[in-house]
Amino acid sequence: MAEDGRTFDAAATEAVLSGKAADRDLLRFLTCGSVDDGKSTLIGRVLYDSKLIFEDQLKSLERDSKVRGRAGGALDLSLLVDGLQQEREQGITIDVAWRYFNTDRRKFIVADTPGHEQYTRNMATGASNADLAVLLVDARKGVLVQTRRHATIAKLMGLRHVVLAVNKMDLVGYDQTVYDAIRDDFLAFAAQIGLPAPVCIPVSALMGDNVVNRGEGMPWYDGPALLPYLEEVDVVQNSVDAPFRFPVQWVNRPNLDFRGYCGTIASGRVRPGDQVVVHPSARQTTVARVVDFSGDRDEAVAGESVTLTLTDEVDIARGDLLSPADARPDVADQMAAHVIWMADERMLPERSYLLKIGHTTVPAQITEIKHRLDVNTQNKLAAKHLDLNEVAFCNLSLARPVPFDPYETNRATGGFILIDRTTHQTVGCGMIAFGLRRAENIHWQALSVDKATRATQKHQTPGVLWFTGLSGAGKSTVANLVEKRLMALGHHSYILDGDNVRHGLNRDLGFTPEDRVENIRRVAEVSRLFVDAGLIVLVSFISPYRAERRLAREKVADGEFLEVFVDTPLAVCEARDPKGLYKKARAGQIKNFTGIDSEYEPPEAPELHLNAGESTPDELAEQVIQALRARGMLRE
Amino acid sequence: MPSAVTPSATPSRAVRLTHLQRLEAESIHIIREVVAEVRKPVMLYSIGKDSSVMLHLARKAFAPGPLPFPLMHIDTTWKFREMIEFRDRMARELGFELLVHVNEDGVRQGIGPILHGSGVHTDVMKTQGLKQALTKYGFDAAFGGARRDEEASRAKERVFSFRTATHQWDPRNQRPELWSLYNGRISAGESIRAFPLSNWTELDVWQYIHQEDIPVVPLYFAKPRPVIQHNGMWVMVDDDRLPIPEGVEPEMKSVRFRTLGCYPLTGAVESTATTVAEVVAEMLNSRTSERAGRAIDHDQAGSMELKKRDGYF
Numbered sequence: 001m002a003e004d005g006r007t008f009d010a011a012a013t014e015a016v017l018s019g020k021a022a023d024r025d026l027l028r029f030l031t032c033g034s035v036d037d038g039k040s041t042l043i044g045r046v047l048y049d050s051k052l053i054f055e056d057q058l059k060s061l062e063r064d065s066k067v068r069g070r071a072g073g074a075l076d077l078s079l080l081v082d083g084l085q086q087e088r089e090q091g092i093t094i095d096v097a098w099r100y101f102n103t104d105r106r107k108f109i110v111a112d113t114p115g116h117e118q119y120t121r122n123m124a125t126g127a128s129n130a131d132l133a134v135l136l137v138d139a140r141k142g143v144l145v146q147t148r149r150h151a152t153i154a155k156l157m158g159l160r161h162v163v164l165a166v167n168k169m170d171l172v173g174y175d176q177t178v179y180d181a182i183r184d185d186f187l188a189f190a191a192q193i194g195l196p197a198p199v200c201i202p203v204s205a206l207m208g209d210n211v212v213n214r215g216e217g218m219p220w221y222d223g224p225a226l227l228p229y230l231e232e233v234d235v236v237q238n239s240v241d242a243p244f245r246f247p248v249q250w251v252n253r254p255n256l257d258f259r260g261y262c263g264t265i266a267s268g269r270v271r272p273g274d275q276v277v278v279h280p281s282a283r284q285t286t287v288a289r290v291v292d293f294s295g296d297r298d299e300a301v302a303g304e305s306v307t308l309t310l311t312d313e314v315d316i317a318r319g320d321l322l323s324p325a326d327a328r329p330d331v332a333d334q335m336a337a338h339v340i341w342m343a344d345e346r347m348l349p350e351r352s353y354l355l356k357i358g359h360t361t362v363p364a365q366i367t368e369i370k371h372r373l374d375v376n377t378q379n380k381l382a383a384k385h386l387d388l389n390e391v392a393f394c395n396l397s398l399a400r401p402v403p404f405d406p407y408e409t410n411r412a413t414g415g416f417i418l419i420d421r422t423t424h425q426t427v428g429c430g431m432i433a434f435g436l437r438r439a440e441n442i443h444w445q446a447l448s449v450d451k452a453t454r455a456t457q458k459h460q461t462p463g464v465l466w467f468t469g470l471s472g473a474g475k476s477t478v479a480n481l482v483e484k485r486l487m488a489l490g491h492h493s494y495i496l497d498g499d500n501v502r503h504g505l506n507r508d509l510g511f512t513p514e515d516r517v518e519n520i521r522r523v524a525e526v527s528r529l530f531v532d533a534g535l536i537v538l539v540s541f542i543s544p545y546r547a548e549r550r551l552a553r554e555k556v557a558d559g560e561f562l563e564v565f566v567d568t569p570l571a572v573c574e575a576r577d578p579k580g581l582y583k584k585a586r587a588g589q590i591k592n593f594t595g596i597d598s599e600y601e602p603p604e605a606p607e608l609h610l611n612a613g614e615s616t617p618d619e620l621a622e623q624v625i626q627a628l629r630a631r632g633m634l635r636e
Numbered sequence: 637m638p639s640a641v642t643p644s645a646t647p648s649r650a651v652r653l654t655h656l657q658r659l660e661a662e663s664i665h666i667i668r669e670v671v672a673e674v675r676k677p678v679m680l681y682s683i684g685k686d687s688s689v690m691l692h693l694a695r696k697a698f699a700p701g702p703l704p705f706p707l708m709h710i711d712t713t714w715k716f717r718e719m720i721e722f723r724d725r726m727a728r729e730l731g732f733e734l735l736v737h738v739n740e741d742g743v744r745q746g747i748g749p750i751l752h753g754s755g756v757h758t759d760v761m762k763t764q765g766l767k768q769a770l771t772k773y774g775f776d777a778a779f780g781g782a783r784r785d786e787e788a789s790r791a792k793e794r795v796f797s798f799r800t801a802t803h804q805w806d807p808r809n810q811r812p813e814l815w816s817l818y819n820g821r822i823s824a825g826e827s828i829r830a831f832p833l834s835n836w837t838e839l840d841v842w843q844y845i846h847q848e849d850i851p852v853v854p855l856y857f858a859k860p861r862p863v864i865q866h867n868g869m870w871v872m873v874d875d876d877r878l879p880i881p882e883g884v885e886p887e888m889k890s891v892r893f894r895t896l897g898c899y900p901l902t903g904a905v906e907s908t909a910t911t912v913a914e915v916v917a918e919m920l921n922s923r924t925s926e927r928a929g930r931a932i933d934h935d936q937a938g939s940m941e942l943k944k945r946d947g948y949f
Contacts, residue, residue, distance in 0.1 A: 264664075293696040419819055429812075
């Protein structure tokens with residue numbers, strides 16, 4: 001590809017390979033705006049005026065411009081980058097399309113984020129890896145709701161460089177007063193949301209003014225054109241001067257003589273001899289060597305993937321974080337963060353997700369939605385759950401403490417993703433604001449009589465029998481029979497029944513998905529306490545969601561939880577209808593009824609699967625007793 | 637205009653990584669992340685320049701240790717002979733474990749690019765062969781050297797691309813990728829295709845080959861080679877399986893290849909470039925895009941898209 005049309009001879013090529021061009025740095029930027037704002041035309045203009053278009057591409061552009069162009073037969077530069085529309089029609093999920101071009105100064109990676117309906121999710125994804133965002137506005141329309149949304153997301157994602165490109169200046173007669181009004185409007189808004197020093201440039205992508213070249217139209221503008229600005233802007237975030245952070249990605253132990261810790265330096269720099277602290281264990285040690293493929297290094301800096309060896313034989317695993325002793329990260333299991341929800345399936349507080357931060361993956365719950373942020377109006381709203389593309393400020397609780405920094409000070413150690421535990425989809429992302437100190441101050445009271453002692457006194461193995469199934473499946477009937485037999489065998493047990501618990505402990509909860517999750521969480525906690533007390537607990541709850549049953553399972557030790565799937569076909573349950581509930585649900589008098597208008601997720605691998613349509617309750621209870629016996633949980 | 641909003645460049649930069657350093661670090665990060673998150677990875681080795689760069693990056697990722705996974709070549713039996721020689725020499729010199737898989741069903745049926753056309757040949761010998769091999773060895777992640785700049789349908793491809801237990805690509809079911817936090821969790825039977833070179837361009841690849849002195853197949857450099865016109869391309873007569881029409885004599889032309897695949901499907905370009913620098917010079921002056929010489933992409937509109945859904949890389 002001939003950059004600026006010249007021919008490359010040996011000397012020019014040598015310069016590309018070894019000289020200035022080989023030392024090009026990299027700018028990743030994001031373009032925000034709808035097709036109507038001229039986003040594609042702008043990128044097309046950058047490529048065209050920079051002579052970055054192949055001859056065959058130019059020919060097909062000329063042809064296509066006549067057929068489908070919107071420039072009246074003249075070159076329609078937007079056709080160079082369009083095509084996403086068509087793909088969207090094919091039903092392909094595109095959150096970001098990536099484009100690449102080089103100039104002599106820089107290599108550029110452009111993230112183009114299509115889609116109105118999923119804009120927040122897509123823009124957040126593109127912005128997470130971008131150094132800079134170009135926000136487009138139409139000079140005829142000025143700052144719109146969507147402009148404010150783009151700026152809000154840019155701020156949320158921690159972009160330090162935002163360019164407002166006021167496009168279509170040709171359509172307002174290159175009028176400086178129009179531009180000035182839009183600029184002032186935007187700067188006022190940017191100041192309000194705390195967006196750091198945005199830059200405004202008036203452009204006409206169609207005519208080429210202030211895109212690559214200055215053009216004739218706007219002599220009153222004394223700043224640089226867009227591309228020269230992008231070539232010059234200093235986007236090296238101070239990450240090299242920030243405190244050293246090294247998330248351990250992989251422990252490299254090829255032989256007994258070498259034990260190295262591989263990772264990408266998130267910020268700062270490291271040299272042999274540096275004192276470092278390992279988190280979360282807080283062990284101190286010293287860097288012995290900084291190694292890469294070619295050997296030992298004197299120093300490595302943020303952004304480099306290297307291997308460190310340490311002077312001490314400390315126990316370090318993937319997911320640990322190294323820092324200097326005098327500039328440590330936070331370590332906590334509770335924190336406040338901005339969360340962007342990215343899945344069709346709704347986020348429910350207290351549901352267990354996996355949180356991945358750095359190289360650690362840990363079970364986590366959103367315990368509380370402090371407020372939801374309307375990205376269009378910046379209003380803070382109350383919310384009980386989050387839907388696709390919604391943004392909220394939340395409290396999170398993790399299964400164990402992790403090291404992190406506030407996202408504002410370090411994007412690499414302050415951002416996380418949330419993963420659904422069943423589908424493994426990435427369902428959300430978050431930017432940590434600060435750690436919460438609660439857990440730290442409530443220490444576990446050490447008790448001298450423990451679970452084992454109490455269980456021994458009762459001569460039994462405590463555990464949870466978790467009966468799940470549709471309403472009317474026979475859960476309570478079977479559980480009741482099982483408990484009678486346990487009693488007869490001299491065991492100490494207790495039944496937690498869905499209906500009964502809702503009369504007391506959970507009387508404040510309804511049947512919305514949020515309340516169902518909380519219902520199960522409380523019962524799971526009570527089960528855990530009873531197991532700790534040495535009891536065999538029988539829980540008889542519809543418990544329709546896999547995620548909550550898993551949460552209950554994780555409250556107790558391995559082997560203590562037996563999921564009993566009371567599998568009765570819906571038709572049988574409905575025919576039985578012991579409480580007349582199905583009838584009411586069918587009549588629309590009960591909402592959110594499991595099996596009718598609320599989903600039941602059957603267990604995938606229950607310890608016990610009772611085909612309840614085919615046996616009597618006594619036979620089913622006997623199956624449960626046999627299963628307990630087989631596990632050695634009964635006195636013989 | 638208030639001075640706060642006047643764009644200005646700040647020239648002082650203390651430490652600045654070059655674009656190649658950043659690309660290299662990102663690729664190494666991706667390679668290590670896959671190895672850390674999955675059970676049994678494999679690196680697909682197509683013997684081309686992108687594979688050579690990917691292999692080099694993988695060696696860097698795990699130095700001073702050996703590669704923690706094997707390399708696998710899906711041999712369609714129609715690769716250039718020099719490619720096979722190069723592959724075996726690399727395996728010997730660098731000491732990596734090399735698996736070679738041939739779709740023996742396809743061989744028994746006599747499938748080939750000349751008789752059956754590029755569509756059927758590529759599907760049976762490459763796509764089906766790949767699926768067979770992944771199932772046979774039980775790999776749950778496979779590295780590929782694809783770049784997003786290669787072809788329009790790749791521009792939106794994720795770095796981690798998810799496949800069902802039957803190796804299908806479900807375009808509606810791909811995960812958003814934020815920061816460098818890759819989600820590598822899969823259910824039993826599912827697998828990941830990972831693309832560490834996603835953000836590299838053809839020029840980056842050559843610059844890096846030059847900078848790191850990475851060996852590549854000699855076919856990338858010009859040399860007099862016997863060629864004939866075949867399907868509108870200069871095709872090299874690499875062995876006697878290529879049918880030469882009556883009255884046509886192979887011509888000796890100084891040619892090289894911009895990409896490498898099955899020899900009857902790969903067009904040669906006339907060239908005198910015998911060094912990396914000369915190849916790059918020709919590329920910079922070139923007026924056509926990289927995959928123009930690949931018959932496989934031109935079968936039908938959106939053909940790469942269809943192949944990908946079906947399990948092609």
